[in-house]
Amino acid sequence: MEKLLAEPYDRPIRFDTKVAVLLGEDLAGWQRLNVTGFLISGITASFPQLIGEPYQDADGVGYLAMLGQPVLVFEGSAQLIKQAHERALRRDLAMSIFTSDLFATGNDLDNRAAVAKISTGDLDLVGIAVHGPRNAVDRVVKGARMHP
Structure with missing residues (x-):
């Protein structure tokens, strides 16, 4: 496999778009990780142009491509999420959601x-x-804190 050479960046990259995750402040650690993974999968599936190039280490071992722009993770109250x-x-922004009910599904x-069984205003968003x-x-x- 041909080795890819990383190009050094001599200037900060500014993206026109942003990806942000907002999590409930009362979620357990494992729940925060699980919810973040699911939510980002929705953004990635809907915006393949956000995916960067595949990775390759110095030994030529290839790895999957990931999002090419940062994901900012925030936390806030249930009211703030609502x-x-x-x-x-x-x-009219693209959005993925995770409700408390999804912890009980597999x-x-x-x-x-x-x-689908819950109306928009009644979703218990986490x-x-x-x-x-x-x-x-x-x-x-606005009003959310960066996730610690």
Whole structure:
């Protein structure tokens, strides 16, 4: 396998868009990781242009490509997540959601059924991920804290 040479960056890269995850502040550690993984998979599946090039180490071993831009992870109260959800909907931003009901399901079919039976305003959101223009995403997560 031909080795890829990393190009050094001599300037900061500024992205036109932003990816942000907002998690409930009361989630257990394992839940935060699980929810983040699921939420980011939704953004990645919907925006393949965000995926960078595959990785390769110095020995030529190849690894999967990942998102090519940073993912900012925030935390906040249930009320803040609800407000962020409403803001994202008003701005028509791409969003993935994770509700508390999804902790009790074990597959995609049951996950979608659990969400489908609840009206938008009654969703018990424990996390959302949003992708869109930087300023719009900043407004959606306004009031949230960076995840520790």
